[in-house]
Amino acid sequence: MNVFIATCDLAGHTRGRAVPASREAAVLRGGTGWVPADLALTCFGTIAENPFGSTGDLRLLPAPATRADIPADGDVPGTRLYLAGQTLPDGTPWECCPRAFLADAVEELRAELGLVPVASFEHEFTLTGPRSPDSTGPFSFERYRAAEPFGSDLVALLERNGFAPETWLPEYGEAQHEITLAPTDALAAADRAVLLRELVRDLARRRGLRACFAPILHPEGSGNGVHIHLSFKGGAMHDPGRPGGLSEPAARFCAGILRHAAALTAVTAASPVSFLRLTPHRWSAGGVFLAERNREAMLRICPGSGDEFNVEFRAADATANPWLALGVLLRAGLEGIRRGYPEPVVWPESVTEAELAAVPPLPKSQDEALDALEADQVVRGLFAPDLIDTYLSVKRTESRALDGLDDVESCRRIADVF
Numbered sequence: 001m002n003v004f005i006a007t008c009d010l011a012g013h014t015r016g017r018a019v020p021a022s023r024e025a026a027v028l029r030g031g032t033g034w035v036p037a038d039l040a041l042t043c044f045g046t047i048a049e050n051p052f053g054s055t056g057d058l059r060l061l062p063a064p065a066t067r068a069d070i071p072a073d074g075d076v077p078g079t080r081l082y083l084a085g086q087t088l089p090d091g092t093p094w095e096c097c098p099r100a101f102l103a104d105a106v107e108e109l110r111a112e113l114g115l116v117p118v119a120s121f122e123h124e125f126t127l128t129g130p131r132s133p134d135s136t137g138p139f140s141f142e143r144y145r146a147a148e149p150f151g152s153d154l155v156a157l158l159e160r161n162g163f164a165p166e167t168w169l170p171e172y173g174e175a176q177h178e179i180t181l182a183p184t185d186a187l188a189a190a191d192r193a194v195l196l197r198e199l200v201r202d203l204a205r206r207r208g209l210r211a212c213f214a215p216i217l218h219p220e221g222s223g224n225g226v227h228i229h230l231s232f233k234g235g236a237m238h239d240p241g242r243p244g245g246l247s248e249p250a251a252r253f254c255a256g257i258l259r260h261a262a263a264l265t266a267v268t269a270a271s272p273v274s275f276l277r278l279t280p281h282r283w284s285a286g287g288v289f290l291a292e293r294n295r296e297a298m299l300r301i302c303p304g305s306g307d308e309f310n311v312e313f314r315a316a317d318a319t320a321n322p323w324l325a326l327g328v329l330l331r332a333g334l335e336g337i338r339r340g341y342p343e344p345v346v347w348p349e350s351v352t353e354a355e356l357a358a359v360p361p362l363p364k365s366q367d368e369a370l371d372a373l374e375a376d377q378v379v380r381g382l383f384a385p386d387l388i389d390t391y392l393s394v395k396r397t398e399s400r401a402l403d404g405l406d407d408v409e410s411c412r413r414i415a416d417v418f
Contacts (some may be wrong), residue, residue, distance in 0.1 A: 001072075003080045005032050005060045008098060008194045010394045011043035012270060012319045012418070016060060016084065024080070031059035034086060039096055040390050043271070043319070043417045048397035050390045058094055060084035066191045068161045068199065073206050081198065083191050095384040099187075102327035106186050109334055113249065116233040117330055118310075119189035120182065123196060123318060124224040126175045126217065129209040136170070143170035147177065150207045154179065157199055163192050172283075173222035183229060183310070186326055193226070193322035213318035214415040215269065216277045219407040223277035225284055226317050228268075228326060229302065230333075231310035238309035244292055244301045244346035245309060251343040254290050254299055254311060256336020257329055258344050261288040261298060261315070262363050262372035263379040267328045267391075271319035272366045272399045273414045276407060278315055279362075285315040288360040291347035298362065301346070315362060319418055324391075331382040366399055 003024045006016030017032050036058055040050035062082035072078040086097035093100045109115045127147060136143035144151065151168050158165040164182035171178045179200070181192055197213055204211035216223035231237045232250070239247040246254065257264065269278060280286035286296035290311075294300055300312040316325055335341075347356065363369040370392060373379060380388050402410045 001078050001080060003027065003082065005062050005082050005084050006194075007034070007060060007084055007086060008321050008323060009041055010039060010098070010321060010324070010391050011041060011398070012321050013041070013043060014194060014198050015041065018079075021080070028062050028064060028082075031061035031084065031087065034058040034060045036094075036096070039387075040394055042394050042398050042401070043414075044398065044401055046397065046401075048390070048393040050393060051386050052390075057089055059087045059089060059091070061087050061091070063099075063191070065188070066195065068195050070157070070199065070202060076206055081195065083194060096387040096390065098321050098323040098327075099190075101383070101387070102190055102323040102330070103187055105327045105330040105334070109330060112334070113337065115236055115249065117186040118183050118231045118233055118307075119186045119326055120180070120184070120229040121189060121193040121196075121322060122178060122180045122227040122229070123193070123200075123213065124171055124173070124176055124178045124226070125200060125211050125213045125318070126173065126224065127177060127204060127209050127211055128175055129204075138172040138176075139170055150203065150209060151177075153207070154200065154203055157203060158196070161195075161199075163196065173224070176222070176224065183231065186330065190322040190326045197318060212415050212418060214411070214418040215271060215274045215317035215319060216411055217415050218411055219276050223282065223284060224317060225277065225314065226320070226325075228313040228316050228329065229310045230313065230329065231307070233307070235306040235309065237311070238306055240305065243343075244290070245305075246301065246311075246346065248343070249337055250311070252337045252341055253333035254336070255341035255344045256332045256334065256339075257299060257313065258288055258290060259336065259341055260332045260376055260379050261360070262369060263376035264328055264332055265315050265363055266366070266369035266373035266395065268313070268316035268320050268325045269366075269369070270321070270395065271317070271414050271418070272402045273407070273411050274317050274319060275363060275365050275369065276411070277317065285362060287356060288362060289347055289356060290344045291349070291351060293349045294347065294351065296356075297347070319414070328379070328382060332379065335378055335382075366395065370395055370399070
């Protein structure tokens, strides 16, 4: 059995190096080699313009708690997978490491405000192939059973690796399914999100299927989202006597996300076709507003109390790097508290479309979102300069790769790589 040491890059792809199992202990101590310019790989496999060039060296230093084991399956050998931080050769964290970006955000919230973020990622994806259950109905027992043994094997694999799956269900879209995991500390939640995608894809291949996490497979389709649930330990997000049940810090945290929404979506909805899904009446995110139990809201206050109370960010998909997506939401929320942003309106569940007519729309395209990110000095300032410059370069390069293609062909190209 080999051991694969991995990171998740700016394109949302999991990349790394395998080492023999006999070297596992040594690699856990000292890591394995990596290259700064790897940060600039696009989802299509090309290297975007970047500040690193051919120079520099890094180490991928595994985080032992991220270990995931895939058992042998027929003639396919088992493997062990670790996620790693990217460090300088002397072990110092690299300022452009996406995992460190999130870890630092978590520490800032704890150190400044005593708030410990808790999160969970809900993933939607489609299953295709000779045995795909694509002719069965949404949410139906028929589709649930038609996906066997994949579904039961997936839940068992996730449980074996400590991912605490909560639900596995047939979703609304054609051949679409959803897997949800229990909430946990923010860094562990994002680690699980990175690993889950690979465990799903790997199992699908072994079952003669293909799992696709692309945000939308056809412009008229329903699309695959990633819903990011956010809360604070100890029920610190909840105050039942205030609007929407949000505590004062939680309301200002939400204000930070709403104030910088256009720039944030360049990170959370990270492909050239992501914004085909983020339009009204798709139950994705129809506008930049905060509401109770409304699935058109970019921020939805979910039912619950105490530790169960949470806010769901709905303008995300699996083309995003989970560490960056969650990290930028936490950092934007922290800015809302630091800067004392006015508390946002909490729209009730009964709000009408006419009443929401004046709420800001989301960006209409990736280019518009990237322009907003480039112009928003607060959000830009949340990143190390080389990290944000490389991110913008990667995403502009991916966008240009689809120049001249219509929406149908653009969706197909993104589906091919996600």
